[in-house]
Amino acid sequence: MCSDELMGVKTPISLKELNEIFPSYGFTKLMPTSSGIIDTTYIVHTDSTGYILKRYERDIPHKIELDIQLLNQLKSAGLNVPVCLDSKYGWFIYEKLIGKHPINVKSYHIQALARFMAKMHKETSKGKCRSNIILEDEVTESLKYVKANFFGYYKRFEFLKNFTHKHDAIIHGDIFKDNTIFNGKKIGVIDFIDSSCGTFAYDAAVALVGFDARGHHNYFINLFLKNYNQHAPRKLKKSEVIEKMKTAANFFALKRVHEYKNTKRARELLT
Template sequence: MGIKTKLTLKELNDIFEGYNFISIEATLYGVIDTTYIASTQTDDYIIKKYERDIKDRIETDKKLLEHLKLSGLNVPAFLEEKNGWYIYEKLSGDVPKGTTTAHIQALARLLSDLHRATHKRSFPNPFLESCEVKQSLKYIKSNYYHYFKKFQHLYDFDMPNDGLIHGDIFKDNTVFDENKIGIFDFIDSGYGSFLFDCGVALTGFGVKSTNNYYINLFLNTYNQKAPKKLKKSELINEMELASKFYTLLRIYRNQNINNAKELL
């Protein structure tokens, strides 16, 4: 998916004069907003159209990216907005295909840096606010009752406010330039649990709860500088919770159980 509003190269150049874009490519990732990759002779950019009424979130996102960049994190800069289209810097690197020791260590360092930068800071929105948990459960109860029994405990799911979390660190929200990691798509971030953020990230990189080597490596790296130390048993439980949480959302948003099977 990724494209709900079509945009041609001519239309893009008419909207953003002066860039002289030479190509535009539709993305396949994303299930809510429209995302393109556009190129000039020298640079690549992310072009987005938010297919939701989230003006306040977009303004918060701009300020957050600026704060995280100043904190030394490799996140994209917001550049310009016209006619409902937004241009962001495209980070160097590629989405990882597999998962290696270097990926896990870089992921742990990134989350440690992110959580230090946002710990105890004030943010306007809880992460869970935009996640449609109750709507998802209602849909699954009506259409996939066998799976609903696995997820019904999420009715009461809540999380502490440790600071801002990304909450959706799957591989396609990261890029690697050799061992340097970049992270993007903070539009649905909000305050929440650092433990949950780490559980999602390990799940998003395909780490199973039985992979002691990767889990221990992640914890040893993350806990060196993290504002809150994590315990292995808690992290494993949160990985399993994160897997159920995103399986639930995928079934609801895609209206198709097959798209969620990799997390089941």
């Protein structure tokens, strides 16, 4: 198996070991994923059902607990998210949503995305959220690395040193295409583990960057806002979303330089 295929696996596990940990499932297939560079993710199957198997390679037990609570809350509100079904010895079994990641973004993707995010924000706005210091520390650490190793890029990213969020509520903060699943025109959203306090405008901006809105600029942004503002806890202005899109594109480009140790993946977001 080539190294790219193991990108999503930091802690290997065999099918036999998995069935010893979770004997009631009767797993018949275990497939490593190629997505993700931080946590271990497998797709696992029984004779009739697919699941996602995860192991978090970070010491974040409280964050995992909050993630599970958030997923349950959103699921109860009728949103298509994968709840945690079981956990043992650091391994977590999640629902596997039916569908596939979008490739070529169409209008119905943007409409479904906007409606999902509006309903999610309406739900998370019911509760309080805490400081965003972890995310701000991540920016500081990434800037330090890029300054030492990719100084030309550091000058571009330097403005992010004042990166902070006002705290509207909990946001996903990472809704790129590979964190969404479409079954026809029905959207599901996955990977909430790094959700944090933030602004709804920034969350929308990240999603629009992730869904190629810059290539269709006004049309996709207008379509998103038309659908989002019909259901959201507060309406977003186009000007604030466009401003946040610049921040979002540079933030994720910075993360890619830091995490992948090169600039190829970053340039995709900076063009």
